[in-house]
Amino acid sequence: MNFRRIRALAVKERKQLLREPASFVIGIVLPIVMLLIFGYGMNTDVRGIKLAIVSHESSSIGDQVISRFQDSEFFDVTLMRNTHDAEIAVQKHNADAVLFLPDNLQKHFADRDLNALVAVNASNPSVGQMHEAYIKGVLMSALQGNVDTSSLPGVRVQSRMWFNDKNDSAYYMIPGVIVIVMAMIGCMLTALQMAKEYEHGNMEQMFVTPMTSAELLIAKMINNYILGMIGMVIALLMARFLFGVPIRGSILILLLGGTIFLLLQMSFGLLISSVTKSQFLSCIISMLTSFMPSFLLSGFLYEISSMPVPIQIITYIFPGRYFVDFLQTTFLVGNVPEIIIKNLGIMSFMTLFFLNIARIKNPKKLESQGISV
Amino acid sequence: MDGIILCKDIKKDFNLGKETVHALNGISLSINKGRIVGLLGPDGAGKTTLLRILAGLLIPDEGSASVLGYDCVRNAESIQSVIGYMPQKFGLYENLTLHENMKLYAELHQIPLQNQKSRFDELLEMMNLSRFPNRRAGKLSGGMKQKLALACALISDPDILLLDEPTVGVDIISRRELFGILRKIVDKRKSTVFVSTSYMDEADYCDEIVVLYQGQIIANGAKDSLIEKAKTVKSNPTLDEGFQMLIAGAIPLPLKRKVPLSPEAEVVVKATNLVKRFGTFTAVDHTNFEVRRGEVFGLLGANGAGKTTTFRMMCGLDAVTSGSVEICGLNLHTASGKARQKIGFVAQKFSLYADMTVKENLEFFGAAYGLSRAKRKERIHWAIHEFALENYQNAPTGDLPLGIKQRLSMACALLHEPEILFLDEATSGADPLTRYDFWRRILDLADKGVAVIITTHFMDEADYCDHMVIMQDGKTVASGSVTEIRRQGTPKGAPLNDITEAFVHIIQKKETAS
Numbered sequence: 001m002n003f004r005r006i007r008a009l010a011v012k013e014r015k016q017l018l019r020e021p022a023s024f025v026i027g028i029v030l031p032i033v034m035l036l037i038f039g040y041g042m043n044t045d046v047r048g049i050k051l052a053i054v055s056h057e058s059s060s061i062g063d064q065v066i067s068r069f070q071d072s073e074f075f076d077v078t079l080m081r082n083t084h085d086a087e088i089a090v091q092k093h094n095a096d097a098v099l100f101l102p103d104n105l106q107k108h109f110a111d112r113d114l115n116a117l118v119a120v121n122a123s124n125p126s127v128g129q130m131h132e133a134y135i136k137g138v139l140m141s142a143l144q145g146n147v148d149t150s151s152l153p154g155v156r157v158q159s160r161m162w163f164n165d166k167n168d169s170a171y172y173m174i175p176g177v178i179v180i181v182m183a184m185i186g187c188m189l190t191a192l193q194m195a196k197e198y199e200h201g202n203m204e205q206m207f208v209t210p211m212t213s214a215e216l217l218i219a220k221m222i223n224n225y226i227l228g229m230i231g232m233v234i235a236l237l238m239a240r241f242l243f244g245v246p247i248r249g250s251i252l253i254l255l256l257g258g259t260i261f262l263l264l265q266m267s268f269g270l271l272i273s274s275v276t277k278s279q280f281l282s283c284i285i286s287m288l289t290s291f292m293p294s295f296l297l298s299g300f301l302y303e304i305s306s307m308p309v310p311i312q313i314i315t316y317i318f319p320g321r322y323f324v325d326f327l328q329t330t331f332l333v334g335n336v337p338e339i340i341i342k343n344l345g346i347m348s349f350m351t352l353f354f355l356n357i358a359r360i361k362n363p364k365k366l367e368s369q370g371i372s373v
Numbered sequence: 374m375d376g377i378i379l380c381k382d383i384k385k386d387f388n389l390g391k392e393t394v395h396a397l398n399g400i401s402l403s404i405n406k407g408r409i410v411g412l413l414g415p416d417g418a419g420k421t422t423l424l425r426i427l428a429g430l431l432i433p434d435e436g437s438a439s440v441l442g443y444d445c446v447r448n449a450e451s452i453q454s455v456i457g458y459m460p461q462k463f464g465l466y467e468n469l470t471l472h473e474n475m476k477l478y479a480e481l482h483q484i485p486l487q488n489q490k491s492r493f494d495e496l497l498e499m500m501n502l503s504r505f506p507n508r509r510a511g512k513l514s515g516g517m518k519q520k521l522a523l524a525c526a527l528i529s530d531p532d533i534l535l536l537d538e539p540t541v542g543v544d545i546i547s548r549r550e551l552f553g554i555l556r557k558i559v560d561k562r563k564s565t566v567f568v569s570t571s572y573m574d575e576a577d578y579c580d581e582i583v584v585l586y587q588g589q590i591i592a593n594g595a596k597d598s599l600i601e602k603a604k605t606v607k608s609n610p611t612l613d614e615g616f617q618m619l620i621a622g623a624i625p626l627p628l629k630r631k632v633p634l635s636p637e638a639e640v641v642v643k644a645t646n647l648v649k650r651f652g653t654f655t656a657v658d659h660t661n662f663e664v665r666r667g668e669v670f671g672l673l674g675a676n677g678a679g680k681t682t683t684f685r686m687m688c689g690l691d692a693v694t695s696g697s698v699e700i701c702g703l704n705l706h707t708a709s710g711k712a713r714q715k716i717g718f719v720a721q722k723f724s725l726y727a728d729m730t731v732k733e734n735l736e737f738f739g740a741a742y743g744l745s746r747a748k749r750k751e752r753i754h755w756a757i758h759e760f761a762l763e764n765y766q767n768a769p770t771g772d773l774p775l776g777i778k779q780r781l782s783m784a785c786a787l788l789h790e791p792e793i794l795f796l797d798e799a800t801s802g803a804d805p806l807t808r809y810d811f812w813r814r815i816l817d818l819a820d821k822g823v824a825v826i827i828t829t830h831f832m833d834e835a836d837y838c839d840h841m842v843i844m845q846d847g848k849t850v851a852s853g854s855v856t857e858i859r860r861q862g863t864p865k866g867a868p869l870n871d872i873t874e875a876f877v878h879i880i881q882k883k884e885t886a887s
Contacts, residue, residue, distance in 0.1 A: 002483070004483060005481050007480070008477055008481055009481070011477075012473070012477045015468075015469055015473060016466060020468065200462065201462025201464060202464050202466060204460035204464060205458065205522075208429070208430070208453045208456065208458035208460075209454070209478065209482060210453060210481065210482060210483070211481050364449070364453075365430055365432070
């Protein structure tokens with residue numbers, strides 16, 4: 001190991017990185033854009049549900065129910081007099097859901113025999129279910145207001161959203177975005193840079209110098225590490241100050257976790273490119289094995305415990321789930337030693353594993369290059 | 374044997390799918406200190422494999438090799454720290470400057486900081502690159518890149534230089550310059566240079582040659598060893614003829630047109646005031662050409678002279694900035710579909726589908742040109758017969774030898790009976806036998822009335838051209854028949870230069886004038 005050579009290689013990498021606009025875009029612009037998209041655009045909070053209420057007659061309770069919905073920030077209410085209009089409205093996407101209030105509402109209510117129909121557009125089932133739940137909630141509270149509470153048994157249901165009091169999706173989206181950005185910089189960018197050197201024939205000339213494989217791998221990682229951490233810091237700052245996400249755990253621990261995840265992704269990227277030696281293949285493979293799983297199998301977008309068991313098992317081999325678990329906990333709950341140690345431990349082990357294979361696969365030989373006589 | 378590079382019975386196979394290719398088949402040689410040794414041979418002869426084994430990048434299957442007494446397998450690291458190696462693909466970083474590229478290699482070789490500056494200056498001076506140390510490597514011309522790559526390989530002042538085809542795709546002037554530099558180094562430092570090339574004529578610059586063909590050494594020793602055998606049948610044979618004699622056992626007769634170009638032949642390609650600008654840089658500056666039916670038209674020039682750009686505009690691959698190209702009276706840019714139907718194109722890089730068989734490639738290109746089923750059958754039959762592909766019909770294209778690939782490329786380009794055939798450095802890297810065969814077919818096509826437009830770096834191929842154009846800095850600097858060009862390229866009163874000297878003279882005269 002020779003530090004002078006590592007420095008020379010790292011300086012070269014830095015210059016190339018700075019002169020290549022794509023790296024800058026991936027490192028700096030991408031995290032910002034992703035955070036804005038996920039923070040503002042892709043939030044799963046329910047607002048402005050277009051609700052059609054079909055009521056054939058006017059009654060005081062009916063009017064109270066309707067005004068409850070109208071007052072709520074969650075609903076845009078349209079009143080309709082017949083079922084047919086409501087169906088058309090749903091078909092034309094003028095309504096997401098329909099609430100049918102029965103005739104003789106007043107009487108049914110007094111008899112405690114009230115059947116109201118809630119129909120939702122369930123072409124996206126999870127959105128449909130959420131709409132249904134919101135509508136039910138408002139409906140129940142509207143009706144309860146009319147009941148003489150003293151005549152009811154003393155049952156109260158109260159709910160609290162722990163760690164995410166406002167049920168704000170930015171809270172869990174933002175840690176997820178950090179995972180994706182770091183997977184991208186760590187794995188894809190590193191893999192592409194290395195494969196490019198093989199493709200352009202730089203590697204062949206580099207091999208015939210006193211440089212060792214380990215020196216090359218270290219130099220490759222230094223700059224992308226810095227770039228990745230800049231991305232993470234940007235994401236943390238935006239999370240805290242733009243989206244108001246609480247950071248309850250320690251910043252140092254977050255950065256330590258980021259470091260381990262980034263090292264893991266970079267070593268995996270180096271492994272991919274050392275094996276494929278092609279930019280095209282590296283790009284596709286890192287997309288499939290790092291980027292997509294970070295999205296889909298990490299628990300960032302879809303809750304792992306609600307996945308089918310075989311898929312749940314698969315998630316264990318992708319590092320994303322450990323990092324998401326670590327991030328969401330450290331962000332929203334605080335420093336939980338068991339969670340930190342478990343997740344970071346697994347990721348550290350994976351890093352060493354990949355790094356070692358990458359080193360073996362990079363033996364300063366061209367044997368696996370195939371024929372080119 | 375006491376050579377500083379030694380090879381003993383080296384064998385190296387590569388597995389290509391189910392087939393095994395014997396890249397090197399029993400190579401033994403010894404190279405002495407202080408010599409420039411040329412490793413000559415066509416593409417696929419095994420040159421790169423041999424150099425990579427010597428550089429410790431590949432492990433031979435059998436036999437042993439050593440450099441400066443270090444074993445190429447066990448002591449690869451030691452070899453790599455003492456030799457200079459320049460692979461065929463540039464090992465340069467295109468977005469680093471000349472200076473930064475050199476600095477990187479200097480640091481990797483741990484050249485003491487205080488010696489670096491003088492070393493850089495010395496090398497840049499030697500390479501004649503001192504004018505722009507801060508230009509990025511990507512912005513250099515082909516010849517300059519090769520010189521910079523050489524400078525990087527020379528950083529550590531190595532005793533042995535292994536160079537893999539440093540002159541491929543480089544014009545004759547840069548080639549001479551490069552070999553001039555090598556000669557200086559060898560004279561001054563008594564270093565040893567082992568340099569591979571597919572241009573037989575570069576043997577002239579070497580003290581000794583090793584000629585490889587299909588993984589075996591067919592000639593080794595002084596450069597005359599290549600032509601010794603040919604001398605028995607001909608006085609003053611060329612190096613190409615020597616090679617032909619060694620491989621085929623005979624020197625083929627010189628090629629001649631059977632039907633000379635008629636002076637009244639109609640013009641089929643007309644380029645008027647062609648201009649191509651890339652940003653502020655004018656690559657092609659108001660060029661005019663006329664190519665007639667049955668004419669062999671050669672486009673020559675130094676690297677960066679604009680010949681490739683001109684060529685690409687003439688066959689419709691690049692848009693013109695201004696000016697026009699007419700193919701058989703059709704404007705290539707307004708009636709491009711119809712005009713392109715009249716063009717056949719063979720690219721420099723093999724561009725057929727490697728994983729399809731010969732027959733499938735022909736079928737595909739026939740269909741792509743819109744030939745009817747019956748017509749396609751007829752033309753494919755013709756092509757297979759004409760290009761002697763009968764034995765290869767069902768072979769995957771990727772596995773074919775270079776010469777056969779080239780024949781197939783030509784066959785595909787001719788399926789739709791084009792009136793004009795464009796060939797972009799189609800003979801680059803081919804051995805003399807393949808080139809001879811190739812030109813026999815070209816002249817045959819021209820006899821039948823096809824206009825052939827060709828670019829080449831082989832100066833001897835100029836002899837086959839009816840008309841030649843030499844380009845420099847985007848302009849035509851000489852135009853005419855070979856004899857006319859030779860006259861233009863000969864100083865007043867001197868005996869008539871051969872075509873190579875004439876070319877060099879024309880280019881250099883313009884360079885000093887500007």
